[in-house]
Amino acid sequence: MSVTRNAPPSAPTQPPSHRREPEPAKPRNWLYRFDNKRVPYLLISPFFLLFAVFGLFPIIFNGVVALRNWRLDDPTLTGWAGLANFEKLIHDEDFWNALVNTFGIFILATIPQLLIALMLANLLNRKLRATTWWRVGVLLPYVTPVAASTLVFAVFFSRDNGMANWLLSLVGFGQDAPLDWRAQKWSAWIAIATMVNWKWIGYNALLYLSAMQSIPKDVYEAAAVDGAGPWRQLWRITVPMIQPVVVFTVVLSTIGGLQLFNEPMLFEENPAAASGGSNGQWQTIAQLIYKVGWKDLNLGYAAAMSWALFLIILIVAALNALATKRLGGGDR
Amino acid sequence: MTTVVKLKPRRRAEIGRAPQDTGGTWRTYVALAAALGLSAFPLYWMFVIATSTDEAVTQIPPSVIPGGELMTNLHEVFSMQDVYFVASLINSFIVASVVTASTLFFCSLAGFAFAKLRFRGRNKLMVVVILTLTVPNQLGVVALYILMGKLGWNGTLLAVIAPFLVSAFGVFYMRQFIMHAVPDELIESARMDGALTMRVYASIVLPAIRPALAVLGLLTFVATWNEFQWPLITLNGTEFPTSMVALSDLASGNYVIYRRVLAGAFAATVPLLVLLVLGGRQIVRGIMEGAVKS
Numbered sequence: 187m188s189v190t191r192n193a194p195p196s197a198p199t200q201p202p203s204h205r206r207e208p209e210p211a212k213p214r215n216w217l218y219r220f221d222n223k224r225v226p227y228l229l230i231s232p233f234f235l236l237f238a239v240f241g242l243f244p245i246i247f248n249g250v251v252a253l254r255n256w257r258l259d260d261p262t263l264t265g266w267a268g269l270a271n272f273e274k275l276i277h278d279e280d281f282w283n284a285l286v287n288t289f290g291i292f293i294l295a296t297i298p299q300l301l302i303a304l305m306l307a308n309l310l311n312r313k314l315r316a317t318t319w320w321r322v323g324v325l326l327p328y329v330t331p332v333a334a335s336t337l338v339f340a341v342f343f344s345r346d347n348g349m350a351n352w353l354l355s356l357v358g359f360g361q362d363a364p365l366d367w368r369a370q371k372w373s374a375w376i377a378i379a380t381m382v383n384w385k386w387i388g389y390n391a392l393l394y395l396s397a398m399q400s401i402p403k404d405v406y407e408a409a410a411v412d413g414a415g416p417w418r419q420l421w422r423i424t425v426p427m428i429q430p431v432v433v434f435t436v437v438l439s440t441i442g443g444l445q446l447f448n449e450p451m452l453f454e455e456n457p458a459a460a461s462g463g464s465n466g467q468w469q470t471i472a473q474l475i476y477k478v479g480w481k482d483l484n485l486g487y488a489a490a491m492s493w494a495l496f497l498i499i500l501i502v503a504a505l506n507a508l509a510t511k512r513l514g515g516g517d518r
Numbered sequence: 519m520t521t522v523v524k525l526k527p528r529r530r531a532e533i534g535r536a537p538q539d540t541g542g543t544w545r546t547y548v549a550l551a552a553a554l555g556l557s558a559f560p561l562y563w564m565f566v567i568a569t570s571t572d573e574a575v576t577q578i579p580p581s582v583i584p585g586g587e588l589m590t591n592l593h594e595v596f597s598m599q600d601v602y603f604v605a606s607l608i609n610s611f612i613v614a615s616v617v618t619a620s621t622l623f624f625c626s627l628a629g630f631a632f633a634k635l636r637f638r639g640r641n642k643l644m645v646v647v648i649l650t651l652t653v654p655n656q657l658g659v660v661a662l663y664i665l666m667g668k669l670g671w672n673g674t675l676l677a678v679i680a681p682f683l684v685s686a687f688g689v690f691y692m693r694q695f696i697m698h699a700v701p702d703e704l705i706e707s708a709r710m711d712g713a714l715t716m717r718v719y720a721s722i723v724l725p726a727i728r729p730a731l732a733v734l735g736l737l738t739f740v741a742t743w744n745e746f747q748w749p750l751i752t753l754n755g756t757e758f759p760t761s762m763v764a765l766s767d768l769a770s771g772n773y774v775i776y777r778r779v780l781a782g783a784f785a786a787t788v789p790l791l792v793l794l795v796l797g798g799r800q801i802v803r804g805i806m807e808g809a810v811k812s
Contacts, residue, residue, distance in 0.1 A: 225715045229631035232624040240681035244658030312542040322798030323554040331744040333762040334783035338564045347576045396806035403536040458770040489660040
């Protein structure tokens, strides 16, 4: 045995839990050397290769495209555009409108989503009969294809004969003129936010539940001195204890929420238009990127918009993470 | 691994007892039943409309009882020109199956390497894997489209398969699982017997990680089946849509027939509902374990 490292050659002196590759039986054999030195890299290489080609390269190349003229309808119009695409962006009313819509829907969708998920997790965090089936049940929206569920909601929120308007009429709203959900910003935002909330509440509840169950039980015993009831128990003990997961879900829903695409696309009466309403009432940035790139066929401008969206996500995710940490820290 | 161990209540007193030791009251069950009802209702209503006639759809108050027209409506969807709905379901099956199989294979290999093999730069490379999780996927979508154009893959299933053959989440999940589920002693003794890495993978690691493969496989299949934006960009207007793209075609146009659209939506949802019934336990586990570890 050729031992080059300073570890003793005899294995028994090492505790068995110490993770150290034993020297192969035939160290001179090239096969074993290859197996030891190269195979680990071979095993992880598919991930890095595919990420380099389909993840990293597009991101870098996207920066190049953003600085160029790149039109699908006119391939002859090429060459560097400098910062023209970004300048156009700053003066583009559609972009600012989409930004407002994205944030409006994001707020209406994220805050209720996470609060209700917290309550739901608190309900699930009990000794229940048929535990698994409640958990599977709240995941129904998560496995439903967002295209399918959005189409259901599109019917649900239709002006004539829609179930939402029928429910409103039961409590005395809009009996003479039914609400046209798609006509105004606020109502369209509510409709879309409802879809997002529906889809993600159960999923987030399971994330919270998982964190709640890893809280040591004596924490609750210690708090008994305060005489905390279930409600105070939730806000004073449970929520601060699961704060890291709350931050995680806030970041996750920021990244997802600011890229919102499917719901606004399919809420449209004619999804192929990608216009986000007759007047862009609910057009989100992701939807605008799609429209600019594949309906107006201006890929260079769409790439610039993607960069803007990325920057916005980065800033908002960081701010939200900070804010959530602050809030949680203040409770203790 | 967080297996939920049900401990018996340590003390009788209500106050100071951990919530998971407190039994659900009738209020808990009522609230949970309401939550479940709200979760299920859109799906139920999709079914109602998918089985109805046009008259039933426009009826006020809305009918909440399924009709008997499911086959008629499905037949209409399946025979529509330019939508390719049947083909789209098959395409979705192909794409989701290939992506799932490949994800399981590559992620378990990489996870094994990161968990049990020693090599230079291991921890740094693992950090890179985790960092890639935070990159918003929309950032590169324009460039990805141009890249696929150069490769000649736009409009083919390759375009929606190739970028998803392996996932960072999968590598991470497999690594965590293998670290705990496969004892080092077992690997070491196999090594002593002269087993090569792939032999160790096939005869020791693979049998031990079957539960994790089920979890990751289900999550991957569901996510791939539901993918909408990228397939829409690259496959729209071709004869090879996935079912999500075909659904969007079905809902596009100036005159949309709801019962038809929702019959299509129903057909595209059923496979996933079957998966949820068969593998719900595993899907729940996957999501809950993913949370603790991240």
